[in-house]
Amino acid sequence: MAAEDSALGFEHMGLDGRLLRAVAELGWASPTAIQAQAIPLALEGRDILARARTGSGKTGAYGLPLLQHLLRIKGSSAVAQAVRALVLVPSKELGQQVVRSLRQLAAFCAREVRVADLCAHCGLDAQRPVLMEKPDVVVGTPGRVLAHLNANSLSLRSSLELLVLDEADLLLSFGFGEDIKALLCQLPKIYQALLMSATFNPDVEALNELVLHNPVRLCPAQPRLPGSCQLRQFALRCAQEEDKFLLLCALLKLGLLRGRALLFVGTLPRCYRLKLFLEQFGIAACALNAQLPASSRAHILTQFNLGIYDYIVATDEELPALPSKVPTRKGRKGRKAAAPAAHSRGQDPEFGVARGIDFQDVAAVINFDVPGSVEAYIHRVGRTARADKPGTALTLALPEEYPALARIEEALAGEAGQCPLQPYQLCTQEIESLRYRCRDAMRSVTKQAVKEARLREIKEELLNSEKLKCHFEDNPRDLLLLRHDRPLHPASLQPQLRHLPDYLVPASLRGIARPELRKRRRLPGGGARRRGASCRAQGRTNPLQTFKYAKHRARRPAPPPS
Ligand code: AMP
Numbered sequence: 001m002a003a004e005d006s007a008l009g010f011e012h013m014g015l016d017g018r019l020l021r022a023v024a025e026l027g028w029a030s031p032t033a034i035q036a037q038a039i040p041l042a043l044e045g046r047d048i049l050a051r052a053r054t055g056s057g058k059t060g061a062y063g064l065p066l067l068q069h070l071l072r073i074k075g076s077s078a079v080a081q082a083v084r085a086l087v088l089v090p091s092k093e094l095g096q097q098v099v100r101s102l103r104q105l106a107a108f109c110a111r112e113v114r115v116a117d118l119c120a121h122c123g124l125d126a127q128r129p130v131l132m133e134k135p136d137v138v139v140g141t142p143g144r145v146l147a148h149l150n151a152n153s154l155s156l157r158s159s160l161e162l163l164v165l166d167e168a169d170l171l172l173s174f175g176f177g178e179d180i181k182a183l184l185c186q187l188p189k190i191y192q193a194l195l196m197s198a199t200f201n202p203d204v205e206a207l208n209e210l211v212l213h214n215p216v217r218l219c220p221a222q223p224r225l226p227g228s229c230q231l232r233q234f235a236l237r238c239a240q241e242e243d244k245f246l247l248l249c250a251l252l253k254l255g256l257l258r259g260r261a262l263l264f265v266g267t268l269p270r271c272y273r274l275k276l277f278l279e280q281f282g283i284a285a286c287a288l289n290a291q292l293p294a295s296s297r298a299h300i301l302t303q304f305n306l307g308i309y310d311y312i313v314a315t316d317e318e319l320p321a322l323p324s325k326v327p328t329r330k331g332r333k334g335r336k337a338a339a340p341a342a343h344s345r346g347q348d349p350e351f352g353v354a355r356g357i358d359f360q361d362v363a364a365v366i367n368f369d370v371p372g373s374v375e376a377y378i379h380r381v382g383r384t385a386r387a388d389k390p391g392t393a394l395t396l397a398l399p400e401e402y403p404a405l406a407r408i409e410e411a412l413a414g415e416a417g418q419c420p421l422q423p424y425q426l427c428t429q430e431i432e433s434l435r436y437r438c439r440d441a442m443r444s445v446t447k448q449a450v451k452e453a454r455l456r457e458i459k460e461e462l463l464n465s466e467k468l469k470c471h472f473e474d475n476p477r478d479l480l481l482l483r484h485d486r487p488l489h490p491a492s493l494q495p496q497l498r499h500l501p502d503y504l505v506p507a508s509l510r511g512i513a514r515p516e517l518r519k520r521r522r523l524p525g526g527g528a529r530r531r532g533a534s535c536r537a538q539g540r541t542n543p544l545q546t547f548k549y550a551k552h553r554a555r556r557p558a559p560p561p562s
Contacts, residue, residue: 010064013039016071018108019064026104032057033220038194039064047215048194049208053224054167054379055386059101062087062164062194067106069162069192070113070136082159083116085137088180090170092141092294093301095119098166099139113137118144128153142171142179149186160191165211168197169204177203184211199375223415224378231385233412234424235395235405244368244396245277246438250431251366252283252311253500259363260304263313264380266369272453273445274313274368280441282498285311287457296461305360312359313368316376359383367395370404374411394424430506441497 009030010023031039034052042048042065052058066085073079087102089095099117106113116130118140124147131138131153138145138154148154165171171180193212197204200219208215225231238244251257265271268289275287286300286309304312362384371377377395384391397405405421413420 008036008040013064014043015039015064015068016109018071019067019105021108022105023060023064025107028057028060032060034058034218035061035064037218037220038062041216041218042066042192042194043068045192047192047212048218049200049212049215050194050196050218050220051198051200052196052218052220053198053382055382056220058166058196059098060105062166062196063098063102063105065194066137066162066164067102067109067113071109073161074112074136081134081136083131083134083136083138083154083156084159085162085164086145086156086160087137087139087164087166088142088145088171088176088183089119089139089166090141090174090176092119093298094167095139095141096298102137102139115139118148124148124151124153134159142176142183146179146183149183156187158188160187163187163191163193163211165193165195165197165207168195168207169199169201172203172207177207180207181210198379225381225412226385226391230390231381231393232391233381233393233395233421235397235409235421236424236426237397237399237402237405239399241398242435242439242442244398245442246431246435247396247426248274248278248366248368249281249434249438249441252278253281253434254431254505257364257366260307260310260361261312261364261366262359262362262380262383263311263366263368264371265313265315266372268315269447269450269454270369271313271315272450272457276445276449276453277441278311278313280444280494280497281437283311284309285313288312288314290315291454291458292461293464296464301359307361316371316380360386361389362386362391364392364394367393370395370397370401370408372404374408377408395421433506434500437497440494444494 010020010028013031015023034050034056038048038050038052038061042062048062050058050061052061066087070084073084087095087098089098096117096119099115099119102115103110106115114133114135115137116127116135116139118127118138120127124144127148131148140148145154149156165180171177193215195204195208195212195215225233236247238247248263263274263285265274268291271287271289275285278285286304288297288300292300300309300312303309365381365384367377367380371380381393384393395405395408409421
């Protein structure tokens with residue numbers, strides 16, 4: 001992750017001592033490739049168009065020069081307090097993460113630099129008092145920032161000095177093009193602009209024309225995913241649907257998968273199907289998808305990062321490509337027309353699990369369904385092996401998904417620095433003993449059960465998010481106790497499936513810890529917290545144990561087959 005040796009270290013970039021302290025506190029030993037290139041140029045005042053993938057350290061790449069600029073202005077003479085920097089993000093979740101990162105970087109100059117979060121899950125009125133104090137930096141989605149500009153609770157025309165467009169390609173594909181255009185009309189003529197995008201497509205280029213002035217173009221030569229010594233990627237071609245469920249059951253129930261995992265599925269019903277299936281085996285998992293209220297999604301993420309959950313079943317339903325995402329002269333109606341799919345499905349257009357959001361300490365990403373594109377694969381798999389940590393990705397494919405998997409394999413093989421996906425070695429006979437139970441569990445998770453579970457969860461989460469909002473504002477500690485991985489109870493729950501008798505455990509694995517045997521610390525009120533050490537420990541080893549490995553570790557000789 002660190003840049004080449006010839007690049008400047010943080011200490012040689014002319015950064016304020018307070019920022020260097022924060023960087024050290026965060027454990028950032030050296031700049032990442034994008035940081036090494038972008039920070040010196042941004043400090044010179046240049047506009048920047050940077051291609052930076054999520055996880056590349058791009059927040060630091062624009063956050064450090066942004067904070068340095070503010071510290072310099074505020075330190076020079078008595079200047080009036082004003083909003084001098086604006087960071088536009090495509091989703092509330094990403095915005096909150098950016099706010100967190102900026103506040104961490106500004107930890108030793110928090111009095112001098114205040115960062116306002118317009119991504120908090122509250123209305124315009126609740127955010128007004130924060131803006132009245134004229135924070136130095138404002139972070140928000142274009143829609144929310146524009147709403148404040150139009151309501152005169154925010155004014156940038158005479159004060160803005162630095163504009164950041166984070167995940168610019170997503171800003172456009174989420175239908176914010178028109179808002180950005182309207183917003184640009186309310187900015188001063190001269191300001192520095194930094195644009196970060198995972199891809200450079202024609203729409204991003206058009207945005208570049210609109211916002212940036214003679215920018216430096218940065219494309220750090222860096223593979224889109226970490227190399228094989230950090231990220232191990234496997235694929236398993238399954239003959240039938242049942243095999244996917246069987247394998248996942250074996251991985252989780254037999255403790256073959258160590259650490260926390262994101263399980264990606266293709267559609268929303270499958271999200272609940274998988275959750276209910278796991279529930280049959282007593283495996284708790286949160287569903288995370290665009291239909292849940294924004295506050296629930298943010299809460300699930302926060303709790304996952306706190307180590308409260310082990311598994312999240314997530315969808316990454318991509319919004320359809322828009323015919324014209326770049327600002328045109330259509331007025332605000334254009335945006336409404338631009339994102340109809342999300343609205344018509346009752347989903348939040350600002351939602352995006354696979355992009356940008358920083359899940360922490362994800363040991364493995366399981367693509368339970370093959371993602372629809374190479375981009376989607378990269379964005380899903382990019383949730384593990386973040387920063388310097390190792391990770392594993394496993395993609396399960398059915399015959400009809402083989403072509404999509406082959407396209408992903410081919411694309412990765414063609415990219416410099418990328419390694420081909422390895423076939424996941426599995427001795428299928430070893431897990432055959434579980435097949436009957438899996439079939440039983442799959443039978444219980446009927447279409448009707450999925451529908452009911454989906455409705456129940458959404459109803460409950462809406463209740464949580466609306467009725468309890470005020471309560472949690474006053475009692476933030478109580479929020480920790482609210483769990484999102486409670487069983488949803490499909491039509492028929494079969495308690496016998498929860499416990500795996502020893503005769504069903506493959507001989508080579510008997511005597512090796514299973515998840516239910518792992519001790520969990522209970523939170524007051526019933527929540528369970530994973531031991532912090534286990535999260536850290538998973539970072540050092542391959543979380544996907546193979547049977548070969550398990551055999552090697554087994555202490556007792558395997559009993560003869562009965
Ligand atoms: P980002 O791409 O900004 O979302 O950052 C991804 C992760 O990388 C975050 O957890 C950062 O804390 C971490 N990170 C950013 N810069 C560095 C660095 N120079 N060294 C180590 N980790 C970093």
